[in-house]
Amino acid sequence: MKKKVVKILLVMSVGMNAYWLVKHYAFDRMYDPDEKEQIILNEMIQRTIESKDYQEIAKTKDIKSIESSMDKNKGGRYPYYFNVSVRTTEGTYLFGCSDEQCTDIEKYGEAYSIYQDEKPRLPLE
Structure with missing residues (x-):
């Protein structure tokens, strides 16, 4: 049971980090000036x-x-x-x-x- 919860949390964490990276590099940098x-x-x-x-x-x-x-x-x-x-x-x-x-x-x-x-x-x- 603990391994399943850890796997779910790991997948959620990787998914959220991937989302934020793609959002930052693919979208925000196109419109938000540095x-x-x-x-x-x-x-x-x-x-x-x-x-x-x-x-x-x-x-x-x-x-x-x-x-x-x-x-x-x-x-x-x-x-x-x-x-x-x-x-x-x-x-x-x-x-x-x-x-x-x-x-x-x-x-x-x-x-x-x-x-x-x-x-x-x-x-x-």
Whole structure:
């Protein structure tokens, strides 16, 4: 009886550890930046704010938020899987590196904005 319980616990332990390893290496690392990647994303936000495309948007639109993200799963290679989203009341503007050295940030697309249907989250109630 004791051997059976030990075997069951061993199988459960190995199974849970395998699950966490696969989850970490196959999924989380694709979307969650490590320390080096987070620094790159933070610098990209600053470069986005300094870019000509952002300045043109800032003149005419009401900017609500800026968000950085990383998606290694979309097929791009370094540094093209880094993104900065600038959310306004009318839409979301997507920014990314213009070349492999990321010497310049450029707007490469637009998307839907949550602020079309919802109020801003701040100030807190």
